[in-house]
Amino acid sequence: xxTEAVDILIAGGGPVGTALALALEGSGHSVVLxxxxxxxxxxxxxxxxxxxxxxxxxxxxxxxxxxxxxxxRAIALSHASRLILERLNAWSGIAATPIESIHISQQxxxxxxxxSAAEFGLPALxxxxxxxxLQQSLSAAPCSATRLYGAKLTGFDGSKATMQTRExxxxxxxxxxxxxxxxxxxxxxGASSYSKDYxxxxxxxxxxxxxxxxxxxxxxxxxxxxxxxxPHGAAYALVWTTGLDRGAQLCALxxxxxxxxxxxxxxxRLGAFVDAGARSTFPLALRYRREETQPHSLxxxxxxxxxxxxxxxxxxxxxxxxWELARLARDTREPGSDSFIDGYRRARALDRRAGIxxxxxxxxxxxxxxxxxxxGRGAGLLALDLLPFARRFVARRMIYGARALP
Ligand SMILES: Cc1cc2nc3c(=O)[nH]c(=O)nc-3n(C[C@H](O)[C@H](O)[C@H](O)COP(=O)(O)OP(=O)(O)OC[C@H]3O[C@@H](n4cnc5c(N)ncnc54)[C@H](O)[C@@H]3O)c2cc1C
Numbered sequence: 001x002x003t004e005a006v007d008i009l010i011a012g013g014g015p016v017g018t019a020l021a022l023a024l025e026g027s028g029h030s031v032v033l034x035x036x037x038x039x040x041x042x043x044x045x046x047x048x049x050x051x052x053x054x055x056x057x058x059x060x061x062x063x064x065x066x067x068x069x070x071x072x073r074a075i076a077l078s079h080a081s082r083l084i085l086e087r088l089n090a091w092s093g094i095a096a097t098p099i100e101s102i103h104i105s106q107q108x109x110x111x112x113x114x115x116s117a118a119e120f121g122l123p124a125l126x127x128x129x130x131x132x133x134l135q136q137s138l139s140a141a142p143c144s145a146t147r148l149y150g151a152k153l154t155g156f157d158g159s160k161a162t163m164q165t166r167e168x169x170x171x172x173x174x175x176x177x178x179x180x181x182x183x184x185x186x187x188x189x190g191a192s193s194y195s196k197d198y199x200x201x202x203x204x205x206x207x208x209x210x211x212x213x214x215x216x217x218x219x220x221x222x223x224x225x226x227x228x229x230x231p232h233g234a235a236y237a238l239v240w241t242t243g244l245d246r247g248a249q250l251c252a253l254x255x256x257x258x259x260x261x262x263x264x265x266x267x268x269r270l271g272a273f274v275d276a277g278a279r280s281t282f283p284l285a286l287r288y289r290r291e292e293t294q295p296h297s298l299x300x301x302x303x304x305x306x307x308x309x310x311x312x313x314x315x316x317x318x319x320x321x322x323w324e325l326a327r328l329a330r331d332t333r334e335p336g337s338d339s340f341i342d343g344y345r346r347a348r349a350l351d352r353r354a355g356i357x358x359x360x361x362x363x364x365x366x367x368x369x370x371x372x373x374x375x376g377r378g379a380g381l382l383a384l385d386l387l388p389f390a391r392r393f394v395a396r397r398m399i400y401g402a403r404a405l406p
Pocket of ligand 1: 309
C-alpha cells in the first residue's frame with residue numbers, strides 16, 4: 001500500500017480540528033483533515049456514523065460536510081472566539097444568543113456579583129451556541145484542505161499515521177501530525193498526560209422559565225456543584241454539575257419532578273421553571289498533556305487539555321490553540337521540526353496553564369461545603385461586586401483568555 005505524503009495531518013475533525021484546517025488556509029502547506037464520524041451528503045440531521053462512506057473533499061467548498069453529532073451541549077463562546085470565527089468565515093452560520101450580563105451567586109451564602117457587557121463597551125460578554133451548530137458551520141466554511149470523513153486514526157509511530165476508512169487502511173507520512181481527537185487516542189504519540197477524575201457529571205438540557213432571559217446568564221454555586229443557565233434562543237441552556245449518582249437520578253425523573261428539583265437548587269430569581277427538554281450527561285475530568293516536545297506531533301483542543309465546563313473555557317482555549325498554530329505555521333517550511341513544535345508549545349504555555357488552573361481552582365473552591373471556604377467565597381463575590389478592577393480581571397479572562405488576540 002502506498003504511503004501518502006502531506007505537510008500537516010489533523011487527526012480529528014471536531015470544532016477545534018476543523019477550525020485549524022480553516023485557519024491554515026493560505027499557509028502554503030498541504031493539509032489533510034481526518035474525522036472518524038461519517039460524511040453527511042444528504043442534508044439529513046441524523047448521525048450516519050455506522051453506514052457512512054469515507055469521502056475526500058478538497059477545494060469544492062461545502063460539497064460534503066461532517067455528519068451531525070447529535071450532541072446536546074451548548075457552548076458559551078467568548079468575544080475573542082467570535083472574532084476568530086468571523087475571520088474563518090464560520091460565524092454567520094451559527095445561531096448564537098448574546099450574553100449581555102452574568103449574575104454569579106452561591107446557594108445559602110452571602111455575596112453575589114453582576115458583570116455586564118456595557119461596562120466593557122462590548123455588545124456582549126460572549127455568545128451561546130449549540131455544539132452541533134458550531135460544528136456544522138465550521139465544516140460548511142470554504143476550505144481547500146482534503147477532508148476525509150469516516151476516517152479514523154488507528155496508529156501513529158512518530159513518522160507514519162494509519163487511518164481506517166470504509167475503503168480500507170490508508171497510511172500517511174505527515175511532516176506534522178496534529179491530534180485534535182478530543183483525547184481519545186492522545187497516547188498514540190507517546191506523550192505523557194495528567195488526569196484527575198472529578199467524580200462529577202454535567203447534566204445538560206434546555207429549560208424554560210416564566211420570565212424571559214433578556215440576555216442574562218446565571219452561574220449559581222451550590223453545595224452539589226455549579227449550576228449554569230445560559231440564554232439560548234427563547235430558552236436557557238442548563239449545565240448542572242452534580243455527583244454521578246445524583247446526575248443519574250435527575251435524568252430518570254419525569255419533567256415535573258425534574259423541574260421541582262431544579263427550582264429547589266436554583267431558587268426563585270427567575271420565577272417558575274415551566275418546561276425542559278431531553279437531558280443528557282457528560283462525565284467530568286481534568287486531563288492534559290504534559291509540556292514535552294514530541295517529535296513530529298502536537299495536540300490542540302481537548303486532546304491537549306480537557307477541562308471542567310464550569311468556566312466555559314474548553315472550546316475557547318482550543319480555538320486559540322488552533323489560531324496560534326496556524327499563525328506560526330505561516331512562517332515555517334517545516335512545521336514538523338522540533339524547533340517549530342517547541343515554539344508553538346512555548347507560545348501557548350501561559351494561556352493554557354492559566355485556563356487549566358483557573359478552571360480547576362474554581363471547581364475546588366466552589367465544590368466545598370467547608371464554612372470557612374463558604375465565607376471566603378461570599379467575601380470574594382462581594383469584592384468582585386465592589387471592586388471594578390477585580391471585575392475587569394474576571395471579565396477580561398472570560399472575553400479574551402489569558403492572552404489577548406495577536
Ligand atoms: C457539558 C459541557 C459543556 C461545555 N461547555 C463549554 C462552554 O460553554 N464553552 C467552552 O468553551 N467549552 C465548553 N465545553 C468544552 C468543549 O465542548 C470542548 O472543549 C470542545 O468540544 C473541544 O473540541 P475538540 O474539537 O478539541 O474535541 P471534540 O469536540 O471532542 O472533537 C473531537 C473529534 O475527533 C473525532 N475523533 C475521535 N477519535 C478520532 C480518531 N481516532 N480519528 C479521527 N477522528 C477522531 C471525534 O469524532 C470528534 O469529532 C463543554 C464541555 C462539556 C462536556
